[in-house]
Amino acid sequence: MEAEAHRSSDLKIRFREEGGKHWTDALPIGNGLLGAMICGRLHSETIHLNEDTLWTGTPADYTNSKAPQALSLVRNLVNRQQYPQATAAASALTGSNPSEAYQLLADIKLDFDYSHLTGAQQTYQRELDLDTATVKVSYSVGDV
Numbered sequence: 001m002e003a004e005a006h007r008s009s010d011l012k013i014r015f016r017e018e019g020g021k022h023w024t025d026a027l028p029i030g031n032g033l034l035g036a037m038i039c040g041r042l043h044s045e046t047i048h049l050n051e052d053t054l055w056t057g058t059p060a061d062y063t064n065s066k067a068p069q070a071l072s073l074v075r076n077l078v079n080r081q082q083y084p085q086a087t088a089a090a091s092a093l094t095g096s097n098p099s100e101a102y103q104l105l106a107d108i109k110l111d112f113d114y115s116h117l118t119g120a121q122q123t124y125q126r127e128l129d130l131d132t133a134t135v136k137v138s139y140s141v142g143d144v
Helices: 067-079 083-093
Strands: 012-015 027-030 034-038 044-051 106-111 121-129 134-141
Touching: 027 121, 027 134, 067 083
Parallel strands: none
Antiparallel strands: 012 121, 027 034, 034 044, 044 106, 121 134
16 A cells, blocks of 8 residues: 655655554554544444553553653763664663553444445545544545
C-alpha cells in the first residue's frame, strides 16, 4: 500500500486502495478508552473494537510512582541526542507489573451487496485525519 503525500499542515494519511485482510492494514480511531481499527473493504467491512479495560491476566495496579522522574530523564537524554541511553532509561517507565495484552472486544462485520449495480468500482479512498481523529472511507460503485 502506498500512502499519498500532502502538504505538511494537512495531517491526513490517504490510501487509494482497499485495506487488506490483516489488522495492521486497518486505520485506527479511538479516544484512549474505546478504540477501533477500520479495515476499509468494499464488499465485507470489518471494524475491530477494543476497550481499555479488556486485557489478559487479572486486574492490577499499574501505577508507577517513579514514572515522572524517569520521563524527565528520558526527555533530557533525547534532547542531548543520547538515544541508546534514553531507550534504556525508558524501561523505568513501565513499572514492576508487566503489561498484559489487549483482547478484542468485538468485530463488527458489514456485508454490502452491489450485485444489482452495473459497472465496477470507480473511485476509492481511505483517509485517517490526524487533526480530527476520524477515519473516512469513500468510493463509488457503478453510478452510485
